Amino acid sequence: MYFSDETLKKTQHLTEKWQNEVQKTLQTHPDRKNRFSTVSDLDIKRLYTPEDVKDVDFAKDIGAPGEFPYLRGNQVTGYRGNYWTFRMFSGMGSARDTNARWHMLLREGQTGLSTAFDFPTLMGYDSDSPKALGEVGKCGVAIDTLEDFLELIDKIPLTQVTTSMTINPPATILWAMYCAAAEAKGVPLAKIGGTIQNDMLKEFIAQKTFMCPPEPSVRLISDTIEFGAKHVPRWNTISISGYHIREAGATAVQELAFTLRDGIEYVEDVIRRKKMNVDDFAPRLSFFFNAHIDFFEEVCKLRAARRIWAKVMRDRFGAKNPRSLWMRFHTQTAGCSLTAQQPYNNIIRTTVEALAAVMGGTQSLHTNSLDEVLCLPSESAVEIALRTQQILAEETGVANTIDPLAGSYFIESLTNEIEDKAWEYIHKIDAMGGMIAAIEKGFPQMEIADAAYRFQRQLEANEKIMVGVNKYTTEAQQTVPLVEIDEQVAGEQMKRLQNVRRRRNERAVRQSLTDIRTACKTEVNVMPYCIEAVKNLATLQEICDVYREVYGEYRDPGLY
Amino acid sequence: MSARKIRVMVAKPGLDGHDRGARILARFFRDAGFEVIYTGCHQTPEQVASAAIQEDVDLVGLSCLSGAHRILFPRVVELLREKNASDITVIGGGIIPEQDFQMLYDAGIKAIFTPGAPLESIVEWIRNNIKTKE
Numbered sequence: 001m002y003f004s005d006e007t008l009k010k011t012q013h014l015t016e017k018w019q020n021e022v023q024k025t026l027q028t029h030p031d032r033k034n035r036f037s038t039v040s041d042l043d044i045k046r047l048y049t050p051e052d053v054k055d056v057d058f059a060k061d062i063g064a065p066g067e068f069p070y071l072r073g074n075q076v077t078g079y080r081g082n083y084w085t086f087r088m089f090s091g092m093g094s095a096r097d098t099n100a101r102w103h104m105l106l107r108e109g110q111t112g113l114s115t116a117f118d119f120p121t122l123m124g125y126d127s128d129s130p131k132a133l134g135e136v137g138k139c140g141v142a143i144d145t146l147e148d149f150l151e152l153i154d155k156i157p158l159t160q161v162t163t164s165m166t167i168n169p170p171a172t173i174l175w176a177m178y179c180a181a182a183e184a185k186g187v188p189l190a191k192i193g194g195t196i197q198n199d200m201l202k203e204f205i206a207q208k209t210f211m212c213p214p215e216p217s218v219r220l221i222s223d224t225i226e227f228g229a230k231h232v233p234r235w236n237t238i239s240i241s242g243y244h245i246r247e248a249g250a251t252a253v254q255e256l257a258f259t260l261r262d263g264i265e266y267v268e269d270v271i272r273r274k275k276m277n278v279d280d281f282a283p284r285l286s287f288f289f290n291a292h293i294d295f296f297e298e299v300c301k302l303r304a305a306r307r308i309w310a311k312v313m314r315d316r317f318g319a320k321n322p323r324s325l326w327m328r329f330h331t332q333t334a335g336c337s338l339t340a341q342q343p344y345n346n347i348i349r350t351t352v353e354a355l356a357a358v359m360g361g362t363q364s365l366h367t368n369s370l371d372e373v374l375c376l377p378s379e380s381a382v383e384i385a386l387r388t389q390q391i392l393a394e395e396t397g398v399a400n401t402i403d404p405l406a407g408s409y410f411i412e413s414l415t416n417e418i419e420d421k422a423w424e425y426i427h428k429i430d431a432m433g434g435m436i437a438a439i440e441k442g443f444p445q446m447e448i449a450d451a452a453y454r455f456q457r458q459l460e461a462n463e464k465i466m467v468g469v470n471k472y473t474t475e476a477q478q479t480v481p482l483v484e485i486d487e488q489v490a491g492e493q494m495k496r497l498q499n500v501r502r503r504r505n506e507r508a509v510r511q512s513l514t515d516i517r518t519a520c521k522t523e524v525n526v527m528p529y530c531i532e533a534v535k536n537l538a539t540l541q542e543i544c545d546v547y548r549e550v551y552g553e554y555r556d557p558g559l560y
Numbered sequence: 561m562s563a564r565k566i567r568v569m570v571a572k573p574g575l576d577g578h579d580r581g582a583r584i585l586a587r588f589f590r591d592a593g594f595e596v597i598y599t600g601c602h603q604t605p606e607q608v609a610s611a612a613i614q615e616d617v618d619l620v621g622l623s624c625l626s627g628a629h630r631i632l633f634p635r636v637v638e639l640l641r642e643k644n645a646s647d648i649t650v651i652g653g654g655i656i657p658e659q660d661f662q663m664l665y666d667a668g669i670k671a672i673f674t675p676g677a678p679l680e681s682i683v684e685w686i687r688n689n690i691k692t693k694e
Contacts, residue, residue: 340674340675374657485627556600
């Protein structure tokens with residue numbers, strides 16, 4: 001930021017004087033600890049001054065909202081037009097159970113839907129697969145066929161509500177189900193809006209929900225991006241996610257760098273494979289970040305994310321459409337910051353994290369429930385989590401003005417530092433030959449493992465504190481009512497599935513699976529064939545088995 | 561003959577990919593001087609039991625955060641018993657509600673460690689409870 005020479009000279013003088021005072025004070029009042037650092041272990045100075053931001057050029061580096069480099073947000077009017085979308089991630093038991101929770105959330109003022117699937121669905125297995133043993137309906141909703149899906153979205157107004165689906169290896173199939181369901185309800189594809197997570201690179205890096213090897217996994221993603229650009233223009237065909245990278249133990253810088261480098265890899269693949277112009281698909285790329293407990297670090301990370309992406313799209317890919325330069329993102333508060341001990345404290349953690357997401361300019365937010373560290377959220381816990389967002393939005397005044405922390409010496413300095421460190425990683429991965437090559441070397445996986453281990457050791461040494469875990473512990477237990485998914489859900493789901501298998505036209509199913517196989521073996525887009533297959537009531541696993549057969553299976557290398 | 565090192569297998573049965581805890585533990589066990597085998601994610605109970613026998617481990621530490629522990633943990637113990645390998649101690653960890661502890665103990669799980677358990681306490685339990693095979 002511009003400061004006159006005189007101001008800088010005075011600042012220097014004041015700072016020197018203050019530093020002398022600090023030295024004197026430390027003689028009698030030593031600091032609480034030797035080192036002050038963020039939760040990600042970035043060193044933080046005692047004081048930031050104009051000296052720290054003297055090279056920041058306001059017009060070039062900060063700019064106006066809705067203008068390059070989009071540091072202050074994509075929207076010209078900030079949150080004055082609309083708040084961020086209140087979007088709670090939910091899914092449990094059967095499609096009917098989840099549909100009931102969705103209607104409850106919409107009644108309570110939620111403005112977007114977000115789907116949690118159970119592990120068999122996430123991994124591409126039907127509910128009656130031996131691999132699904134003990135997992136059906138546990139961590140989300142079980143979906144095997146289009147019939148389950150139709151029940152899931154029963155009485156949901158598809159043209160008014162956008163739906164996000166956290167689904168990765170079988171993303172083509174769940175999205176095909178959404179498209180087929182819309183068609184069945186008479187809603188044109190051009191009118192539906194939503195998001196599929198569909199980000200496989202972060203699965204290999206962190207979340208470990210994988211099926212086929214990286215190369216063909218990315219190819220299927222490029223198919224969805226192409227199909228969306230041509231036929232479902234309001235759909236975000238990918239949500240490039242840092243959330244899970246962070247939950248696996250990454251630092252804020254690693255979360256940012258690996259996520260953006262993943263984004264670069266996808267853009268390159270679509271341009272190369274589909275021969276598409278970057279501006280024809282980039283506006284529908286979306287992102288997903290974590291809001292962890294270190295307030296300022298998170299705000300700066302989110303601000304830096306927008307600025308880096310705008311530069312990547314403009315300078316690396318030559319994008320011209322301003323919307324291609326926008327980084328639009330969803331944020332979720334940090335599950336890994338919550339504690340099983342004294343669980344009501346989690347409400348406070350989530351509130352601070354949600355505030356960081358808003359100060360960072362998120363477009364959409366999930367706030368964790370206080371019991372999510374113990375089980376699926378109960379209705380009352382979800383309600384508190386949703387109300388947390390509504391209180392922030394409606395009562396606190398934090399959404400009145402755009403990017404209110406901008407211009408702070410500390411904030412701008414930390415934003416720059418995080419951006420610089422993220423670029424270092426991005427360049428390093430470029431030099432390795434890209435993200436797939438880096439993953440094959442185990443690079444991002446081991447960087448995260450190192451960071452996770454370092455944090456754990458710091459926690460054990462009381463260098464980092466989690467209240468209720470290594471400080472302020474109590475013997476007395478706070479108890480919360482636990483949500484349990486009945487084992488009966490699995491039995492009923494299997495019956496439903498077997499019933500569908502009996503009723504459907506087997507020959508049509510076989511034909512559509514053959515068509516998908518042919519598309520997989522060539523460069524033909526699989527999406528139209530997936531839609532046809534789900535309409536014919538092919539199951540999720542039947543289609544995934546075709547992918548596994550053609551592309552092979554990826555196994556966890558078990559790095560630690 | 562000098563005592564052999566304690567051989568530990570950290571295993572992830574089931575479909576969940578929440579492996580942060582398992583991987584931290586594997587590394588901590590290694591630093592504590594154990595020999596460590598880590599299975600990676602997505603193992604069936606059959607794969608875990610077979611690998612434990614093949615690797616001739618003293619202890620298997622199961623990690624599950626999806627809620628499937630009630631079915632998967634007892635199954636591993638049962639398979640070890642069927643394969644005449646009951647001498648392998650099985651412990652577990654992850655998101656496991658206290659109300660499930662007793663049924664897991666009854667099924668043969670010897671100890672359960674939940675989030676927040678100091679790593680050192682797990683190592684100590686192993687040192688106190690595992691006698692390495694000759």
